[in-house]
Amino acid sequence: MIEVSTLTTVAFWGASAMTLGFALIVVTQRDVFRAAIALAGSFLGVGILYFVLSAEFVGVVQILVYVGAISSLMAFAVMFIQDVKAGSRPVQGRLVGAAVAVLILAAVAFTALNTDWSTMDEISDQVAGALTEGYVQVGTGDEIRIEKVGFTDPDEVVVPNGGVLVDSTSAIGVLLVREYVLAFEIIGLLLVAALIGGLLLIRDPKPEPEVVTGSEKREAPV
Amino acid sequence: MDQAFLDNSLWRNIYCNLAGGSTGSASCAAHGYSEGILPAGMEWLAFAIAALAIVGLFVNGILGGVIVLIWGERRLFGRFQTRTGPNRWGPFGMLTSVADAIKTMFKEDVVPKDADRILFNMAPIMMTAPAVLVFAVIPFGVGTYIADLNVGVLFIMAVGSLTTLAVLTAAWSSANRIAILSAFRAVALLISYEIPMALALVGVIMLAGSMSLGQIVQAQAIPFILVQPLAVFVFFIAAMAEMARAPFDLTEAESELAAGYLNDYASMKFGLFFLAEFMAEISTSAIFTVLFLGGWRGWDPVPSHFWFGAKLILVLFVIIWFRMTLPRLRVDQVLKLAWKGLFELTLINIVVTAVLIGIWPEPTTNQLWIMAAVNWPVAIISIWAVSKLLGTSGYADPLPDADAPVYPVATEQIPAAAVHVPSSPGNSQTQQGGD
Amino acid sequence: MTIENVLLVSAVLFAIGAYGVVSRSSLITVIMSLELMFNGVVIAAVAFSRFTPSAALLSGDPLTGEAIRSALTGHAFAIFIISVAAGEAALAFALVFAMYRAGESIEITDASQMKN
Incomplete structure (x- = not known):
């Protein structure tokens, strides 16, 4: 419908502007704490972008993990490390860096704009008909069934309108424990390793002070 | 319009009255709404007006709820502490939080240097x-x-x-x-x-x-x-x-x-x-x-x-x-x-x-x-x-035995040399030499 | 909102992050720019999952749950990258703390012992 798609476009460009604006503040701002907060703003913009792209679960995970946790971690780091109070000086090779970044951008943009993406406009009629009506047609011909999403039988998953999986959470869950179960477990191990490694790295290297028990008599001050 | 939107009765009331029966299988006409007020090409305006109206309703409702909550909480504090709680402004003190808000707004805004x-x-x-x-x-x-x-x-x-x-x-x-x-x-x-x-x-x-x-x-x-x-x-x-x-x-x-x-x-x-x-x-x-x-x-x-x-x-x-x-x-x-x-x-x-x-x-x-x-x-x-x-292992039992005195009593003698007893000015000069 | 636009946004974010990695002198801001690059990549992955159907969906066979779930590969990829980036950011900052406490400078321009 016309108004939903113009609103989607407005939301998309708004979220992109927020993301890219805050990203520019991150790389140009001298005060590191402001850069950390701008980074959190950029992450929030990316989260909104995921919502616009109909990836709700990924968007919520982005806000929960990046904005809620990693941004606080960065703010803590900035608050602890006192050297950054002087700000972050720009480095000698800035122009070369900018040129390289522009080259990377040109290469990726050229590739993206010149590729012939087979998008959802060209999928087959059966899929198109099923996807735009809000329910999935499972089976062909006389045996078409309309199936509803539920966790009972994850082999029959609803694909709602617009050709994208709006209720993607259960499908992602099934993906994680069926097709990608090895990656899932390895990520768990990786996070445990990161946790233990981080704790070891920040452990205080000074020896522990002697414990004074209460039974020792103390010399009274003279 | 999306079925999910039309299930929302607030949305449906505002949008369908504004935009009327539109395209799509789950449309306003199916819910019994006739043609709306706005002309055909302006559904985005209906969307925007409906969205702003609903959000405004919710935000104002929440703010009103907060005002009532502040009053209610202070009255309840009072009742829990067997006192009355605010009862000056308005019946039962209901306008107290309004007075608080006005007072807060008029204070000077200080920003540290x-x-x-x-x-x-x-x-x-x-x-x-x-x-x-x-x-x-x-x-x-x-x-x-x-x-x-x-x-x-x-x-x-x-x-x-x-x-x-x-x-x-x-x-x-x-x-x-x-x-x-x-x-x-x-x-x-x-x-x-x-x-x-x-x-x-x-x-x-x-x-x-x-x-x-x-x-x-x-x-x-x-x-x-x-x-x-x-x-x-x-x-x-x-x-x-x-x-x-x-x-x-x-x-x-x-x-x-x-x-x-x-x-x-x-x-x-x-x-x-x-x-x-x-x-x-x-x-x-x-x-x-x-x-x-x-x-x-x-x-x-x-x-x-x-x-x-x-x-x-x-x-x-x-x-x-x-x-x-x-x-x-x-x-x-x-x-x-x-x-x-x-x-x-x-x-x-x-x-x-x-x-x-x-x-x-x-x-x-x-x-x-x-x-x-x-x-x-x-x-x-x-x-x-x-x-x-x-557990409560870190917290010692306050009264370990029934015979112990309730007030703190010193169990060690402080050495006499450490005690400086302030006495009359005549004595203090002789005592200070002994410390 | 076509796929080219989303990929363009992703590329610009990646390029801004790349510029930030090269041009900032404090290690913390370098790590921040790295996180921006991660985000750029994940936007591209999610965009691909949104706009390009997989072969199973295109082929016209009756739809199975697996075919439909194959459209969510980008989302699973995104979740994995976010988790890995979180672990990596934590470890990177632990390293920065350890360096700071050991008296090392955290400006990358001072890490020039192997120069010449």
Whole structure:
């Protein structure tokens, strides 16, 4: 419908502007704490972008993990490390860096704009008909069934309108424990390793002070 | 228009009256609306007007609720302390919070000299925005919500975690060491209690089969407070800690830190922080009602909004009761409770609920009762076991034996040479030489 | 909102992050720019999952759950990258703390012992 798609476009460009604006503040701002907060703003913009792209679960995970946790971690780091109070000086090779970044951008943009993406406009009629009506047609011909999403039988998953999986959470869950179960477990191990490694790295290297028990008599001050 | 939009009766009323019957199979005409006011090409205007109207209604409703809550809480404080509470302005003192708001707005806005101005001004906004945003997914009655996200529960957790950043910004931009110290304690508290809070809701999500709050309300044939007692216990405690309310108000312990990270905020900026805390209280009560008490479910002749409101007020009363009754916990006690106590309870809850859901994937009402009957003994035993684990070993028995005197008595003799007895001026000169 | 636009946004974010990695002198801001690059990549992954259907969906066979779930590969990829980035950011900051406590400077321009 016309108004939903113009609103989607407005939301998309708004979220992109927020993301890219805050990203520019991150790389140009001298005060590191402001850069950390701008980074959190950029992450929030990316989260909104995921919502616009109909990836709700990924968007919520982005806000929960990046904005809620990693941004606080960065703010803590900035608050602890006192050297950054002087700000972050720009480095000698800035122009070369900018040129390289522009080259990377040109290469990726050229590739993206010149590729012939087979998008959802060209999928087959059966899929198109099923996807735009809000329910999935499972089976062909006389045996078409309309199936509803539920966790009972994850082999029959609803694909709602617009050709994208709006209720993607259960499908992602099934993906994680069926097709990608090895990656899932390895990520768990990786996070445990990161946790233990981080704790070891920040452990205080000074020896522990002697414990004074209460039974020792103390010399009274003279 | 999308079926999900048309289920929302607030949306439907405004949009369909404005835009009229439009294209699509689930359209306004199917719900009995004739042609709308606006001409055919302007559905986006109808969308925008409907959206702004609904959001405005919700935000104003919440602000009004906060005003009433501030008054109600102060009156309840008074009753708990056997005094009256505010009773000057308006009948029963109902306009007290209005007077408070006006007074706050007229105070001078002080900004510290070394403060980072942009961040200093942004911090109250960063604190208030998540508090309001949470209300976007909560259903206040049948078809009365702003959006019914498929990931509603996780959205609430995600948005609730934005307050840590606001606390850090507020403290850092105040350029004040006490504020930063208080902010570290506050953030340690907030991040420690996010995990039990999120994990406690996993049981509810498993029972309802969806993270959408509308689906969860509809799945509560019996309220989930009966079926998930451990989750209720953990969620309630964790939510009170997330709001930084007593008994967890170590961040603003007035005798210790003098308003903590909010130290340098004056007038309306402090008012915004204050507002954010009360909005968080209402939103927590609303979430508790929706997830555990059955939301707007009730019996028929009385409208659903009334049931929601009644349950909300009940939960608010319990929260205020807790604040008035329990003493403040120390920061190490608080963190110990989160990591050693509540975390284990949530894991036990998840395992037991997963086993029960494995047996009955889509539970009917009778099966929910059986699950409740299984969960309550498990909950009581787990809470008892965890309380033994946390223990009171660090705190000595105050009166070890009955013969001991109640007042402190010195058990060691202080050496005489250490004692300087101030006597009359004539003696002091001779005594000082002996020290 | 076509796929080219989303990929363009992703590329610009990646390029801004790349510029930030090269041009900032404090280690913390370098790590921040790295996180920006991660985000750029994940936007591209999610965009691909949104706009390009997989072969199973295109082929016209009756739809199975697996075919539909194959459209969510980008989302699973995104979740994995977010988790890995979180672990990596935590470890990177632990390293920065350890360096700071050991008295090392955290400006990358001072890490020039192997120069010449």
